Amino acid sequence: MPSKNKKDTRVTSTCCYCGVGCGVLINKERNGSITVEGNKDYPVNKGMLCSKGMNLHYTVNDKSDRLLYPQMRYNKNMPLQRVSWDDALNRTAAVFKTFINKYGPDSVAFYASGQCLTEEYYVINKLIKGFIGSNNIDTNSRLCMSSAVVGYKMALGEDCVPVCYDDIELADLFYVTGANPAWCHPILWRRVEAHKAANPDVKIIVVDPRVTDTCALADLHLQINPGTDVTLNHAIGRVLIENGDIDLDFITNHAEGFEQYSAIVFKRTIAEAAEICGVTESDIRLAALYISEAKGFITMWTMGLNQSAIGVNKNLSLINLNLITGHIGKPGSGPLSLTGQPNAMGGREVGGLSNLMPAHRDLNNPVHREEVQKFWGGNAINPKPGLTATEMFEALHDGRLKAIWIICTNPLTSLPNARLAEEVLKKANYVVVQDISNKPETLQYADVILPAAAWAEKEGTMTNSERRISYLHKAVDAPGEALPDAEIICRFARKMGFNGFDYQKPADIYAEHVRLTAKTNIDISGLNYDIIKEHGSVQWPYKKKRYVKDSSRLFINRQFYTPTQKACIHAVPDELTSENTDSNYPFVLTTGRIRDQWHTMSKTAKVNKLNQHYKQAFVEIHPNDANGLGLTDGDIAVIKSRRGEVRVKVHISTEIKQGVIFLPMHWGKILGSDLNRANNLTNDLIDPVSKEPDFKFCAVSITKYTKP
Numbered sequence: 001m002p003s004k005n006k007k008d009t010r011v012t013s014t015c016c017y018c019g020v021g022c023g024v025l026i027n028k029e030r031n032g033s034i035t036v037e038g039n040k041d042y043p044v045n046k047g048m049l050c051s052k053g054m055n056l057h058y059t060v061n062d063k064s065d066r067l068l069y070p071q072m073r074y075n076k077n078m079p080l081q082r083v084s085w086d087d088a089l090n091r092t093a094a095v096f097k098t099f100i101n102k103y104g105p106d107s108v109a110f111y112a113s114g115q116c117l118t119e120e121y122y123v124i125n126k127l128i129k130g131f132i133g134s135n136n137i138d139t140n141s142r143l144c145m146s147s148a149v150v151g152y153k154m155a156l157g158e159d160c161v162p163v164c165y166d167d168i169e170l171a172d173l174f175y176v177t178g179a180n181p182a183w184c185h186p187i188l189w190r191r192v193e194a195h196k197a198a199n200p201d202v203k204i205i206v207v208d209p210r211v212t213d214t215c216a217l218a219d220l221h222l223q224i225n226p227g228t229d230v231t232l233n234h235a236i237g238r239v240l241i242e243n244g245d246i247d248l249d250f251i252t253n254h255a256e257g258f259e260q261y262s263a264i265v266f267k268r269t270i271a272e273a274a275e276i277c278g279v280t281e282s283d284i285r286l287a288a289l290y291i292s293e294a295k296g297f298i299t300m301w302t303m304g305l306n307q308s309a310i311g312v313n314k315n316l317s318l319i320n321l322n323l324i325t326g327h328i329g330k331p332g333s334g335p336l337s338l339t340g341q342p343n344a345m346g347g348r349e350v351g352g353l354s355n356l357m358p359a360h361r362d363l364n365n366p367v368h369r370e371e372v373q374k375f376w377g378g379n380a381i382n383p384k385p386g387l388t389a390t391e392m393f394e395a396l397h398d399g400r401l402k403a404i405w406i407i408c409t410n411p412l413t414s415l416p417n418a419r420l421a422e423e424v425l426k427k428a429n430y431v432v433v434q435d436i437s438n439k440p441e442t443l444q445y446a447d448v449i450l451p452a453a454a455w456a457e458k459e460g461t462m463t464n465s466e467r468r469i470s471y472l473h474k475a476v477d478a479p480g481e482a483l484p485d486a487e488i489i490c491r492f493a494r495k496m497g498f499n500g501f502d503y504q505k506p507a508d509i510y511a512e513h514v515r516l517t518a519k520t521n522i523d524i525s526g527l528n529y530d531i532i533k534e535h536g537s538v539q540w541p542y543k544k545k546r547y548v549k550d551s552s553r554l555f556i557n558r559q560f561y562t563p564t565q566k567a568c569i570h571a572v573p574d575e576l577t578s579e580n581t582d583s584n585y586p587f588v589l590t591t592g593r594i595r596d597q598w599h600t601m602s603k604t605a606k607v608n609k610l611n612q613h614y615k616q617a618f619v620e621i622h623p624n625d626a627n628g629l630g631l632t633d634g635d636i637a638v639i640k641s642r643r644g645e646v647r648v649k650v651h652i653s654t655e656i657k658q659g660v661i662f663l664p665m666h667w668g669k670i671l672g673s674d675l676n677r678a679n680n681l682t683n684d685l686i687d688p689v690s691k692e693p694d695f696k697f698c699a700v701s702i703t704k705y706t707k708p
């Protein structure tokens, strides 16, 4: 039960799981533990929490798996030994300096996480880009939202979600594609559910090769063949144009590229598109009809579009539907990408990806590079983009990269072609792992392990999917010698001999970050911790001395961030570039999440309740496919791709399309076996622009396991 004196024992925070960013109240109990409840005053969730959020306290209270002190080994044959912080950081600084002097700054890299707080992202980015002289910082956001980032920049001129969550209650059509928000963004979806319940005319279209829980609300489910999203979106666009259901005023005055778009969508007949997508022509026309009737039209998407070899094209083809109908910059309308991680957006604000700069500045722009260099007072910013997530592991493989520092992420479960990634890490020269838990497989290949403070054990800020910045209070001390991630990085930077990392507190880092955003599109130079605490949360932009009340919705003046101030309608090709199926690998594998687990389960698997939903990994297969293969429910299936193998229980379901199988992405090595790990199968193919991997499409075979 919560303590009685709430005033002294309760602090506000934000859920550290998905990008919905629900407000949480943390109750500090007399025995040092915490409990959590939804914050009724928080505009995002109004007191609601999903199964993961309402069990957050278990992950903090249970210290059984926590890393408590730094560990190190002097060579690969030695066991890890407990050392002091000074020893661990001195040696790491010496190793980094040696590599940098001998092989150049690009021989080292940081691989971090969309779960890091903004302040943590800021100092990592400042260290590598401003002082070490390399852009080799990437995060697991590369596996998550990078296709959407490129899509927004190409279409709207800026990496920005133009709508706010309050637009949900103003919309009358939701086009949900490549997403299962009923499971993966549950609180946002509850708002859609409540809105539809109160307004039965509200329509929902769901596009997904699987019948998910999200489909329970759908007026139309387009169960497309995997990877055919662009063809579908183009076909809907064609019907809208044919029927005159487009916004000619918006297209003429506020957009460009319509003629090329029109030419490309008319290349295929609706019948051809229906055949390619595996849906009926009449359903495509019905989707277009719903859009034509909508006064408020929101497109929602996440990994089903982003995690693709053509992820950027998929994003652009979807945003085009908002643009040709003029459904942007007005209440209840616009694209709303659903961020997978809690602070992927905050990370991008500080420039925390290998191709970004602080405050969404352009790495290619010498003026921007000089601005940042002068501000930081460090070395010249390298104009060459750094290595992205998968490229880092390629560079470790071929020896270009000598040292990698992995922070708050578990790449050996989450990267595609995970067996290869594991082989690479095993042979890497120098691996630093900074984490809260002793569970991630990555730790077994670490030369140095650094214990980090967890959620509720440190303070800082995050930005959710609607540009809402919130402040997370510290509620309890970290166990053992664990330190906040930002402090670890700053201590290391000082060991490297760099100035500018002697912050007294996280508020100082935040103050520096907001100053650097001045006069940019994401200007939050008027913001500080006190203002965020006073308002509870604020959305960007938030300019100095002027709270932009209506920053909740962008582009209300129909002026975009492109050089012409017009939105760009891109005529993208619809060809799929994923690997081919053939007689050896005849099925398409798609991977995804289940309701109660988060990422690689390093936190959620600590909670018994959350493990009850699905207790083990499984493969979902259509009954017709299962019959043909002699598979029955509960059998063990062997699934093979051109890269690896998985053995999991069979779950026969009519909810998956024939010819497609589904594996959850959460499970990694269990009891030494990696045969639950879906990413043994996935491939390294990436989108050529966003560099996001093709997790949603790989060719596999499936057979019944028989004991040798």
Ligand code: SF4
Pocket (backbone or CB within 6 Å): 015, 016, 017, 018, 019, 020, 021, 022, 045, 048, 049, 050, 051, 052, 053, 054, 184, 185, 186, 187, 188
């Ligand atoms: Fe946390 Fe997302 Fe659930 Fe909200 S919807 S409680 S942010 S996991």
